[in-house]
Amino acid sequence: xxxxxxxxxxxxxxxxxxxxxxxxxxxxxxxxxxxxxxxxxxxxxxxxxxxxxxxxxxxxxxxxxxxxxxxxxxxxxxxxxxxxxxxxxxxxxxxxxxxxxxxxxxxxxxxxxxxxxxxxxxxxxxxxxxxxxxxxxxxxxxxxxxxxxxxxxxxxxxxxxxxxxxxxxxxxxxxxxxxxxxxxxxxxxxxxxxxxxxxxxxxxxxxxxxxxxxxxxxxxxxxxxxxxxxxxxxxxxxxxxxxxxxxxxxxxxxxx
Amino acid sequence: xxxxxxxxxxxxxxxxxxxxxxxxxxxxxxxxxxxxxxxxxxxxxxxxxxxxxxxxxxxxxxxxxxxxxxxxxxxxxxxxxxxxxxxxxxxxxxxxxxxxxxxxxxxxxxxxxxxxxxxxxxxxxxxxxxxxxxxxxxxxxxxxxxxxxxxxxxxxxxxxxxxxxxxxxxxxxxxxxxxxxxxxxxxxxxxxxxxxxxxxxxxxxxxxxxxxxxxxxxxxxxxxxxxxxxxxxxxxxxxxxxxxxxxxxxxxxxxx
Ligand SMILES: [Mg+2]
Ligand SMILES: [Mg+2]
Numbered sequence: 430x431x432x433x434x435x436x437x438x439x440x441x442x443x444x445x446x447x448x449x450x451x452x453x454x455x456x457x458x459x460x461x462x463x464x465x466x467x468x469x470x471x472x473x474x475x476x477x478x479x480x481x482x483x484x485x486x487x488x489x490x491x492x493x494x495x496x497x498x499x500x501x502x503x504x505x506x507x508x509x510x511x512x513x514x515x516x517x518x519x520x521x522x523x524x525x526x527x528x529x530x531x532x533x534x535x536x537x538x539x540x541x542x543x544x545x546x547x548x549x550x551x552x553x554x555x556x557x558x559x560x561x562x563x564x565x566x567x568x569x570x571x572x573x574x575x576x577x578x579x580x581x582x583x584x585x586x587x588x589x590x591x592x593x594x595x596x597x598x599x600x601x602x603x604x605x606x607x608x609x610x611x612x613x614x615x616x617x618x619x620x621x622x623x624x625x626x627x628x629x630x631x632x633x634x635x636x637x638x639x640x641x642x643x644x645x646x647x648x649x650x651x652x653x654x655x656x657x658x659x660x661x662x663x664x665x666x667x668x669x670x671x672x673x674x675x676x677x678x679x680x681x682x683x684x685x
Numbered sequence: 686x687x688x689x690x691x692x693x694x695x696x697x698x699x700x701x702x703x704x705x706x707x708x709x710x711x712x713x714x715x716x717x718x719x720x721x722x723x724x725x726x727x728x729x730x731x732x733x734x735x736x737x738x739x740x741x742x743x744x745x746x747x748x749x750x751x752x753x754x755x756x757x758x759x760x761x762x763x764x765x766x767x768x769x770x771x772x773x774x775x776x777x778x779x780x781x782x783x784x785x786x787x788x789x790x791x792x793x794x795x796x797x798x799x800x801x802x803x804x805x806x807x808x809x810x811x812x813x814x815x816x817x818x819x820x821x822x823x824x825x826x827x828x829x830x831x832x833x834x835x836x837x838x839x840x841x842x843x844x845x846x847x848x849x850x851x852x853x854x855x856x857x858x859x860x861x862x863x864x865x866x867x868x869x870x871x872x873x874x875x876x877x878x879x880x881x882x883x884x885x886x887x888x889x890x891x892x893x894x895x896x897x898x899x900x901x902x903x904x905x906x907x908x909x910x911x912x913x914x915x916x917x918x919x920x921x922x923x924x925x926x927x928x929x930x931x932x933x934x935x936x937x938x939x940x941x
Contacts (some may be wrong), residue, residue: 451779472920591861601868602859604855610847660767663728664731
């Protein structure tokens, strides 16, 4: 029988072999692992919660083999069809299909690059002035850091930030596009842990609004305290690293 | 050393003993189990994703011991302070502290009732006309079902539904209240699986807008197809039960 007895479950039976297992209570399933990066998908917004990459100088190098124009944007089969974003959702929306794990970070193999074209790794981004410009500048800056630091650990994701309106109240408001109602994030974040040759660690954390930004954008203007991103995203970053282990945090000198 | 070697991780090392474990990649932690119900907390909205209850006739019965006015709204220590909702967030907001797992469903013990006053189980609800009226009507209807069905499995949660605006675009917009920016859901859902004496299963699923609703609300007007709730919430409900096992779905005759 699938009907449990009438006695109150306790904590242990809820978690153990009790009703939880029997009725498969809804869970926030969304973890997807690729060859060269991992992400957690937010089934409600149809955007990733976060995308995690480990970058090194060798890995971001272009290989003979990998060609960007061989990669195709594709639906993510690991995401339930109810929550999957599709190419047609973006069509006519006015937004680019923006990479969270940048294609240019995964050029050591065609397959690794192809996997960044999963729509689970894609978010609606303003094209000119953002995806193709200011945000791309941040991605190139990130890759350049691999010349000075043997290992980078990078978390990238969307934000939906509140604004006070004329009625004095504070609202979160964002567009949704397409039949599958893909959320258009108001901002994006990128958190970078840089591991130096001597074992020292540095941290840099950026937030950029998803809008047309000035040409020759100055990345220093987009450095924000890590806990601002944490509070807004609902995430805690790198919490196994005690904060005092970072020799520098958001050091503007890294940005020339 | 906490610095892994320069070789590309593969899927296995990401998941296994590789960088994931070493650097504790952000996760969506949020599962909280109480004596008499369980929930998953959404750290970004500071509301539960869902609350799950198993109700029986015996459990919803008032006990001599349990008194509602002995229960106090309290912060949830299992939620990280960054994402915790507090009593002061609600103060002056104009919204009630509305229960997702209703206090009235857990009167068999004082402790069980107290646990429904965790702010992880609380969402901002319009008071008069909703929390104290229409939504309460749905909660009383749910409890009454225990007279006809030995076991009820109930999932309750918030929704943030999109609306088309004058510019022709579709937006999700909701207020956030207090220093901790608690989201005010636009709607709430309740999904009920009723297990009958003969082993048969029925399902009912409701969505109500978080606003003043008519007095003597007719609950039949708020029945919606389950997959509408699934698509909007990012959740899949009771997916271990094949849909053809439900002898009736959203049968209006249950509501007198
Ligand atoms: Mg891009
Ligand atoms: Mg209530």
